[in-house]
Amino acid sequence: MKIPRTIEWVDGKVRILNQLKLPYKLEYIETSSYKRVIRAIKKMEIRGAPAIGVATAYGLALAVTKIRIKNLEKALKKLNSIAKEFMESRPTAYNLFWAVNKILDAAKTAKNVDDLKDIVVKKALEIARLDEECNRKIGEYGEKLIKDGGRVLTICNAGSLATSYYGTATAPMYRAWEKGKRFEVIVMETRPYLQGARLTAFELKQAGIPVKVITDNMIGIVMRKIKIDLVVTGADRVTKDGYVINKIGTFPLSLVAREFSVPFYVAAPFSTIDFNSTIDDVKIEERDPKEMLYIFGKRIVPEGVGGIYFAFDITPPDLVTGLITEKGIYKLPIKI
Amino acid sequence: MKIPRTIEWVDGKVRILNQLKLPYKLEYIETSSYKRVIRAIKKMEIRGAPAIGVATAYGLALAVTKIRIKNLEKALKKLNSIAKEFMESRPTAYNLFWAVNKILDAAKTAKNVDDLKDIVVKKALEIARLDEECNRKIGEYGEKLIKDGGRVLTICNAGSLATSYYGTATAPMYRAWEKGKRFEVIVMETRPYLQGARLTAFELKQAGIPVKVITDNMIGIVMRKIKIDLVVTGADRVTKDGYVINKIGTFPLSLVAREFSVPFYVAAPFSTIDFNSTIDDVKIEERDPKEMLYIFGKRIVPEGVGGIYFAFDITPPDLVTGLITEKGIYKLPIKI
Numbered sequence: 001m002k003i004p005r006t007i008e009w010v011d012g013k014v015r016i017l018n019q020l021k022l023p024y025k026l027e028y029i030e031t032s033s034y035k036r037v038i039r040a041i042k043k044m045e046i047r048g049a050p051a052i053g054v055a056t057a058y059g060l061a062l063a064v065t066k067i068r069i070k071n072l073e074k075a076l077k078k079l080n081s082i083a084k085e086f087m088e089s090r091p092t093a094y095n096l097f098w099a100v101n102k103i104l105d106a107a108k109t110a111k112n113v114d115d116l117k118d119i120v121v122k123k124a125l126e127i128a129r130l131d132e133e134c135n136r137k138i139g140e141y142g143e144k145l146i147k148d149g150g151r152v153l154t155i156c157n158a159g160s161l162a163t164s165y166y167g168t169a170t171a172p173m174y175r176a177w178e179k180g181k182r183f184e185v186i187v188m189e190t191r192p193y194l195q196g197a198r199l200t201a202f203e204l205k206q207a208g209i210p211v212k213v214i215t216d217n218m219i220g221i222v223m224r225k226i227k228i229d230l231v232v233t234g235a236d237r238v239t240k241d242g243y244v245i246n247k248i249g250t251f252p253l254s255l256v257a258r259e260f261s262v263p264f265y266v267a268a269p270f271s272t273i274d275f276n277s278t279i280d281d282v283k284i285e286e287r288d289p290k291e292m293l294y295i296f297g298k299r300i301v302p303e304g305v306g307g308i309y310f311a312f313d314i315t316p317p318d319l320v321t322g323l324i325t326e327k328g329i330y331k332l333p334i335k336i
Numbered sequence: 337m338k339i340p341r342t343i344e345w346v347d348g349k350v351r352i353l354n355q356l357k358l359p360y361k362l363e364y365i366e367t368s369s370y371k372r373v374i375r376a377i378k379k380m381e382i383r384g385a386p387a388i389g390v391a392t393a394y395g396l397a398l399a400v401t402k403i404r405i406k407n408l409e410k411a412l413k414k415l416n417s418i419a420k421e422f423m424e425s426r427p428t429a430y431n432l433f434w435a436v437n438k439i440l441d442a443a444k445t446a447k448n449v450d451d452l453k454d455i456v457v458k459k460a461l462e463i464a465r466l467d468e469e470c471n472r473k474i475g476e477y478g479e480k481l482i483k484d485g486g487r488v489l490t491i492c493n494a495g496s497l498a499t500s501y502y503g504t505a506t507a508p509m510y511r512a513w514e515k516g517k518r519f520e521v522i523v524m525e526t527r528p529y530l531q532g533a534r535l536t537a538f539e540l541k542q543a544g545i546p547v548k549v550i551t552d553n554m555i556g557i558v559m560r561k562i563k564i565d566l567v568v569t570g571a572d573r574v575t576k577d578g579y580v581i582n583k584i585g586t587f588p589l590s591l592v593a594r595e596f597s598v599p600f601y602v603a604a605p606f607s608t609i610d611f612n613s614t615i616d617d618v619k620i621e622e623r624d625p626k627e628m629l630y631i632f633g634k635r636i637v638p639e640g641v642g643g644i645y646f647a648f649d650i651t652p653p654d655l656v657t658g659l660i661t662e663k664g665i666y667k668l669p670i671k672i
Contacts, residue, residue: 022638023637023638023639023641024635186644188553189527189628189636190553191525191527191551191552191553192551194636197629197636197637198636198637198638201637201638201641202638202641205638205640205641211641212641212642212643212644213628213629213636213637213641213642213643213644214628214643214644214645215527215528215552215584215628215645216527216551216552216553216585217524217526217527217552217553217583217584217585217588217649218584218585218644218645218646219588220584220585220586220587220588220591220649220650221584221587221620221646221648221649221650222644222646224587224650225620225646226644247553248551248553248554248556248557249552249553249554249556250556251556251557251560251592252553252555252556252588252589252591252592253588255556255588255591255592255595256587256588256591259591284557284561292525292549292550292551293533293549295631295632296631296632296634298632299360300525300530300533300534300549301359301533301534301537301549302358302359302534302537302538302541303359304541305359305537305538305541305547305548305549306548306549307548307549307550308522308548308549308550308554308558308562309550309551309554310554310557310558310561312557313553313556313557314556314557314560
């Protein structure tokens with residue numbers, strides 16, 4: 001099975017699959033410069049919260065291996081200042097800060113500069129490995145929900161391209177396929193950035209899983225006319241009261257799924273669950289409407305007409321059949 | 337109020353607002369050739385079922401005025417053969433056949449060729465006038481549903497551009513605005529052809545009504561975050577058991593509206609109601625997926641990945657608050 005790997009540590013260099021070129025070109029960025037990694041994050045050549053976390057960790061590992069200072073304290077200071085550069089690259093990316101903290105915490109235990117380099121590189125590799133392990137466990141729990149000969153529907157890209165490897169929403173699909181089940185996946189194109197059409201379709205095709213794309217507004221008629229056995233989406237955040245914050249379009253999808261009695265699952269690691277916030281604490285990001293008023297650089301509305309662009313949707317717990325995590329499948333809200 | 341007129345009979349010529357150029361250019365096609373009208377229908381320079389009906393009627397009027405034959409029977413034969421050319425231009429357009437029949441029925445009453453010319457032109461003008469009258473009545477009944485200071489949401493273009501004038505879903509908006517009510521309209525972009533973003537936004541802006549565009553997948557979060565007072569859509573067909581066949585995206589929209597207790601109305605003339613069919617008789621048109629896999633000529637999915645393209649959605653009667661017609665507002669299904 002050829003599931004694309006979006007980021008890799010290869011012989012002391014970082015290799016990033018340029019997502020801006022997908023699905024038109026398979027182009028890799030190979031670099032030993034942490035500044036190039038920051039540029040890749042800024043330009044969205046790499047995207048998806050877990051993937052950005054891994055890119056940050058690898059970027060700091062690149063930076064630390066090039067430090068020529070012999071004094072540990074000064075080397076740590078240098079690392080901290082580079083970490084700050086990463087934190088300024090995409091200020092809303094939660095996983096980016098999380099990765100920076102993991103690396104800096106580990107760095108504090110270093111006894112000398114050589115030790116520091118060793119520790120940071122190891123930690124970065126561990127962050128990537130743990131992300132992949134989580135996803136593989138999600139796949140193990142989730143694959144049971146996929147019927148041999150069935151049909152799965154998903155939105156956006158919560159796939160291998162958005163994580164270290166294997167994806168979250170895609171993990172049950174990959175695992176089921178590996179186990180020999182055969183099924184078809186329907187992907188919503190996911191306006192405005194078309195991550196479903198461009199990225200999820202790309203990685204499923206690479207993996208050899210049959211995939212078809214629909215426009216986002218087609219969910220109702222597709223579920224009425226074609227049997228869908230399962231909906232799986234990713235999540236950007238799950239609140240302690242069980243609300244799922246995910247790509248716009250997720251909530252109407254959950255309503256349509258309920259209407260046709262199709263199980264609606266969300267796949268996400270425990271790290272996505274925010275046990276400190278309820279839905280009332282969450283501010284839904286509003287972005288510049290320009291990002292949806294133009295497609296491929298061409299304006300789709302008359303001059304002088306504006307738009308509204310909420311980037312995320314809110315899905316209440318009663319519409320979610322279950323949350324597939326690395327520890328098992330849970331009803332929302334999770335009681336702990 | 338400057339509501340755009342999509343087709344007009346001016347001094348024995350037909351003037352068509354070229355919808356392919358909207359919203360980028362306001363370009364008119366002025367012609368005395370019926371063949372040019374057929375081309376406009378085929379190329380979708382004019383679209384919208386009622387507008388196509390009017391174009392057909394005017395096209396036949398152009399054709400008949402140019403007939404040089406003195407023999408009535410031969411002239412009628414000629415008219416019939418031209419009518420056939422129209423019927424082959426867009427084989428699924430119901431209003432096109434309806435207009436052809438109206439014209440041919442009227443033509444049968446002619447006493448001589450001059451009389452025939454007179455009758456056909458008059459009938460064509462009458463078809464356009466009656467369509468506009470229907471819409472104005474829909475506006476009169478529907479405007480009561482619009483709150484001063486409120487916000488209305490619509491999908492696709494069931495506007496003046498799709499009809500003789502004034503539109504169906506837009507009629508209540510235009511009438512309310514004429515009466516001095518002030519409100520904002522939110523339009524779904526309506527993939528794949530973006531009629532909401534390109535056409536409805538265009539005509540509302542022309543009319544001076546504030547309008548904002550959203551992506552189709554944004555309906556849930558918009559109704560959660562911004563107060564919507566009313567949803568109005570058009571309809572391509574209403575079955576005798578009360579199902580509404582309309583643009584894809586209409587059904588998820590009706591579900592979201594119910595979830596947030598927003599009244600969901602459909603505006604359509606009685607001629608849209610098919611009292612001969614139930615929903616089980618209706619075949620939902622599946623079109624070439626290419627039409628949604630490319631945007632502005634650019635492919636949005638990887639090579640080798642296909643799509644599904646259902647052009648219409650099915651909304652059950654229990655999700656429709658009311659059907660706004662030229663005879664008043666009805667609960668679905670209509671009992672007659």
